[in-house]
Amino acid sequence: MKYQLRLSLLIVVDSLIVMSSVFIASWMLTENAGMTATATLVSSVTLFFAHHVFAYIFKLYKKVWSYASMQELTGIFLAVTGSVAFLALVQLVTLGVTYNRALAITWMLHILLIGGSRFSWRFIRDYKLSSDRNKKRALIIGAGNGGNLVARQLINSEKSELRPVAFIDDDSNKQGLEVMGVPVLGQLEDIEHVAEHKEVEQIIIAIPSLSKQELNDIFARCAEAKVKTQIMPSVEDIMAGNVTVNEIRDVQVEDLLGREPVELDTDKIGKKLTGKAVMVTGAGGSIGSEVCRQAAAFHPAKLVLVGHGENSIYAIDMELRNQYPNMEIEPVIADVQDQAQMDDVVDKQEPDVIYHAAAHKHVPLMEKNPHEAVKNNVLGTKNVAEAAANHNVGAFVMVSTDKSVNPTSVMGATKRIAEMVVQHMDTVSATKFVAVRFGNVLGSRGSVIPLFKKQIENGGPVTVTDPEMTRYFMTIPEASRLILQAGAIADGGETFVLDMGEPVKIVDLAKNLIRLSGFREDEIDIQYTGMRPGEKLFEELLGEDEVHDEQIYPSIYRGKTPPVNIQVIDDLAEQFEDSQKKELRNEVLDIAHFRVPQLTAVK
Incomplete structure (x- = not known):
C-alpha cells in the first residue's frame, strides 16, 4: 500500500x-x-x-x-x-x-x-x-535468546523458506511452554522423535555459545534424525561483527573439528604491529593470506606481501586495499629461493617483523621432488632469515608443522631443518627468531577436506589411507592467531606449539563430511587405499626431548631443541643439487633426526 x-x-x-x-x-x-x-x-x-x-x-x-x-x-x-x-x-x-x-x-x-x-x-x-504450507517445517534447537531471534526472523520474513513448528531445549522449566507461538516439545534426547512426529524438514541449532564438543554432540543427534541441519553464527563471529545473529548457515566441518578459540593478547600484538612495517612471505597462500588479514587489523604502517604466484598476491592485495584503503600495502612478486632478491626486498622495505609462511607442504609430492623441498623449505628459509639478520629486523616468525617432529617424510624433514636454521640464526643475530608448529589446517590448500568434498559431489567413493590414521586439526584463523601471538611473546630461539586437544581420525572426518553434505553414511562408500610414502599414522607436536611442562600462554607451549652446528646444513645447501633423489632423501632425514655425528653443536 x-x-x-x-x-x-x-x-x-x-x-x-x-x-x-x-x-x-x-x-x-x-x-x-x-x-x-x-x-x-x-x-x-x-x-x-x-x-x-x-x-x-x-x-x-x-x-x-x-x-x-x-x-x-x-x-x-x-x-x-x-x-x-x-x-x-x-x-x-x-x-x-x-x-x-x-x-x-x-x-x-x-x-x-x-x-x-x-x-x-x-x-x-x-x-x-504461518498458514503458508509451501514453507519447510523447521525444528529449532534452543529456546533461549538465540532461538527466539531465529524464530522471530523466520516468522516475520516473507522471503524465508522455513516455518518453525517446534523447539527443543534442555531447560525443564520451558517444557510445554510456547515461544513466539511455537511449542517447546522436548530435550536433546528427543530430537529424533520430535523431528519424526512433527514431520520436520530442517533443523536449526540456535545456541550461539555452544562449545565445539557440545555442538558435536547435538549434531550427532541431528544426524540420527536424517534431517538437514543448519546453525546460527557463533558468539565469536557475532562479536567480531563478521555476521549478524540471524544469518543461518550450513554446519561446516570447521564447526565440528576446530578447537575452542584461543584468545589473543591484543595489547602485546598491537605493540609489535601497530605503526610498524610488517612483511609476510607466502602471502598469497591460505595461511599467509590469513596472517595478512589479521595483521592488517592491528593497523601496521606498512604491510609487505611477498609471494611467487602473481594471481594469489593480486587477490590478497585487492582484498586488503578495499578493506583498508588508507594502509600502505606493498605487493612484491619474489621467490624466497633467490637469496639476492630476498636481501634486496628486506633492504628496501625495512620490515620490523617478518612472518615466513612460504613453503612446500604436500607430503607425497615432496617425496617425489626432494630437491624442490630442500630449495624452498630449507634454502628459502635460510635466505629470508639471513636477510632479516643482515638488516636488523626486530622479529622473524617461521611457520612450521607437526610433521617436523620425528619426521618420516622429506617435507617434514626439510621443515625440521628449517627450524634448525631459525634456531641457529637466533644465536648469532640481534633479531628474535622463533618457529610456530601446528597440525593440519582445515580448508587450507592441499588439505584433505577439499578432496573429500569433491569425491562426495561425484557420488564417492571417499578415499582414506588407513582406518586408524589420526591428525590434529585447527582452523586457518586460529593458526594465524598463533603466529601473531608467537611473535608478540617471543624471547628468541623458541619453538611454539598450540595445545591442539585430541587428534581426530581421518575416517571420522570423512563420515562427518558425508553427513554434512546431506547423505547417509551408507550412501557414500569409504575406501581404504593404504598409507602413502612419507606418511605416519599419527603426528606429534613435540618430541620427547623438546617438552616444557608449563604453558607460557593459555593453550601455547614452548618446545626446546638442542643447539645445532650450522656447518652441516651449509654443506647440505652446497651439495644437494648433485645428490641423487634417494641419497638426498636419506640425508635430510638423517639431519632432521640428529643422526649426523657432527650436527649437534658444543654447548
Whole structure:
C-alpha cells in the first residue's frame, strides 16, 4: 500500500475512533456520572485534535504495523495517555470539572481500538505467513535468546523458506511452554522423535555459545534424525561483527573439528604491529593470506606481501586495499629461493617483523621432488632469515608443522631443518627468531577436506589411507592467531606449539563430511587405499626431548631443541643439487633426526 493512501486510511480510522470514544464513554455511564451534551462535544473535539498532535509526536503514522511489537505498543500508550491527559486539562479549564470515570473509559477504549486497529495488520500478516504450507517445517534447537531471534526472523520474513513448528531445549522449566507461538516439545534426547512426529524438514541449532564438543554432540543427534541441519553464527563471529545473529548457515566441518578459540593478547600484538612495517612471505597462500588479514587489523604502517604466484598476491592485495584503503600495502612478486632478491626486498622495505609462511607442504609430492623441498623449505628459509639478520629486523616468525617432529617424510624433514636454521640464526643475530608448529589446517590448500568434498559431489567413493590414521586439526584463523601471538611473546630461539586437544581420525572426518553434505553414511562408500610414502599414522607436536611442562600462554607451549652446528646444513645447501633423489632423501632425514655425528653443536 502506498504511503499516502496508508496515511489517509489511518487518519480516517483514528478520527472515527477518537470522535466516537468520548460518546461511547458517556453513554456507558449513568446519567449522574455521565457528561452533559456540551461537555461531550467539547471533549470529543478536543480529543480529536489532541490525538493527532500526540500521534505525530510519537510517530504513530510512521510505523510499519505489519511488524508491530512492544515498541509500537509503547508509542500507542504514550500518544493515547498524552491526548487524554490534555483533554482532562481542557475540561478543567473550560468546564471547571474533570469527568474522571468518563476519561478512564475513554482512555481504555482509545488503547483498545487504536491498538487493535494497528495490530490487526500484524495479525493478518502473521496469519498469512504461518498458514503458508509451501514453507519447510523447521525444528529449532534452543529456546533461549538465540532461538527466539531465529524464530522471530523466520516468522516475520516473507522471503524465508522455513516455518518453525517446534523447539527443543534442555531447560525443564520451558517444557510445554510456547515461544513466539511455537511449542517447546522436548530435550536433546528427543530430537529424533520430535523431528519424526512433527514431520520436520530442517533443523536449526540456535545456541550461539555452544562449545565445539557440545555442538558435536547435538549434531550427532541431528544426524540420527536424517534431517538437514543448519546453525546460527557463533558468539565469536557475532562479536567480531563478521555476521549478524540471524544469518543461518550450513554446519561446516570447521564447526565440528576446530578447537575452542584461543584468545589473543591484543595489547602485546598491537605493540609489535601497530605503526610498524610488517612483511609476510607466502602471502598469497591460505595461511599467509590469513596472517595478512589479521595483521592488517592491528593497523601496521606498512604491510609487505611477498609471494611467487602473481594471481594469489593480486587477490590478497585487492582484498586488503578495499578493506583498508588508507594502509600502505606493498605487493612484491619474489621467490624466497633467490637469496639476492630476498636481501634486496628486506633492504628496501625495512620490515620490523617478518612472518615466513612460504613453503612446500604436500607430503607425497615432496617425496617425489626432494630437491624442490630442500630449495624452498630449507634454502628459502635460510635466505629470508639471513636477510632479516643482515638488516636488523626486530622479529622473524617461521611457520612450521607437526610433521617436523620425528619426521618420516622429506617435507617434514626439510621443515625440521628449517627450524634448525631459525634456531641457529637466533644465536648469532640481534633479531628474535622463533618457529610456530601446528597440525593440519582445515580448508587450507592441499588439505584433505577439499578432496573429500569433491569425491562426495561425484557420488564417492571417499578415499582414506588407513582406518586408524589420526591428525590434529585447527582452523586457518586460529593458526594465524598463533603466529601473531608467537611473535608478540617471543624471547628468541623458541619453538611454539598450540595445545591442539585430541587428534581426530581421518575416517571420522570423512563420515562427518558425508553427513554434512546431506547423505547417509551408507550412501557414500569409504575406501581404504593404504598409507602413502612419507606418511605416519599419527603426528606429534613435540618430541620427547623438546617438552616444557608449563604453558607460557593459555593453550601455547614452548618446545626446546638442542643447539645445532650450522656447518652441516651449509654443506647440505652446497651439495644437494648433485645428490641423487634417494641419497638426498636419506640425508635430510638423517639431519632432521640428529643422526649426523657432527650436527649437534658444543654447548
